[in-house]
Amino acid sequence: MNDRAERKMQFLFHLRSRGVTDRRVLEAMERIDRGPFVRGIFSGRAYDDTPLPIACGQTISQPSVVGLMTQALDVQPRHKVLELGTGSGYQAAILSQLARRVYTVDRFRRLVKEAEARFEDLGITNITAITADGSFGLPEQAPFDRIIVTAAAEDPPGPLLAQLKIGGIMVLPVGQSDAVQSLIRVSRGEAGYDYDELLPVRFVPLLEGLGQEE
Ligand code: SAH
Numbered sequence: 001m002n003d004r005a006e007r008k009m010q011f012l013f014h015l016r017s018r019g020v021t022d023r024r025v026l027e028a029m030e031r032i033d034r035g036p037f038v039r040g041i042f043s044g045r046a047y048d049d050t051p052l053p054i055a056c057g058q059t060i061s062q063p064s065v066v067g068l069m070t071q072a073l074d075v076q077p078r079h080k081v082l083e084l085g086t087g088s089g090y091q092a093a094i095l096s097q098l099a100r101r102v103y104t105v106d107r108f109r110r111l112v113k114e115a116e117a118r119f120e121d122l123g124i125t126n127i128t129a130i131t132a133d134g135s136f137g138l139p140e141q142a143p144f145d146r147i148i149v150t151a152a153a154e155d156p157p158g159p160l161l162a163q164l165k166i167g168g169i170m171v172l173p174v175g176q177s178d179a180v181q182s183l184i185r186v187s188r189g190e191a192g193y194d195y196d197e198l199l200p201v202r203f204v205p206l207l208e209g210l211g212q213e214e
Pocket of ligand 1: 058059060061085086089132133150205206208211
């Protein structure tokens with residue numbers, strides 16, 4: 001086995017050991033190579049289970065956290081999913097393998113453009129990437145079956161709760177940006193919202209307004 005294949009196998013083995021056991025999630029993470037989503041200087045570390053810096057001072061999340069969040073989201077093939085925080089586009093690319101359509105929003109135009117180019121290179125056609133302040137969600141496409149937020153807010157943003165379908169699930173980190181945050185899952189039922197806490201995480205903050213390009 002060559003070095004790359006070996007590292008990929010270890011990567012998948014590690015994901016399982018961290019609790020990513022859903023077969024469809026593991027298959028999606030096997031298909032979508034993390035390599036093209038990390039910057040050239042970090043390409044040797046694409047299979048490490050660690051967050052890495054991307055453009056605009058942001059980070060691509062740790063693969064095991066991507067796997068656990070995707071698993072908690074329980075995406076089904078007919079679903080319309082909203083992701084807040086496109087970043088590199090890695091999480092959106094994984095969701096694209098599991099859902100009918102993915103809308104992904106970032107406040108940095110540059111990140112959105114670079115992610116779109118990666119989706120095109122990979123032949124992914126069911127992601128719509130949009131430059132916007134996602135704190136207000138995406139009212140023109142709402143409601144969503146699933147919402148995932150990959151930047152931390154102090155509380156779940158009200159507009160996102162409102163844009164979740166009944167029967168829908170939202171997964172997001174909450175807490176102060178400079179402290180350890182909690183990953184939570186919000187399930188919307190007929191009678192209201194249920195919350196459960198999944199694991200401690202650390203994400204960049206959800207900020208208001210569009211990003212100032214470097
Ligand atoms: N999911 C990404 C990692 C996201 S890092 C990946 O797979 O690579 C968090 C991202 O959230 C950053 O790119 C940041 O610009 C974005 N972000 C922060 N606040 C935002 C907001 N209000 N609206 C949209 N995007 C936001």
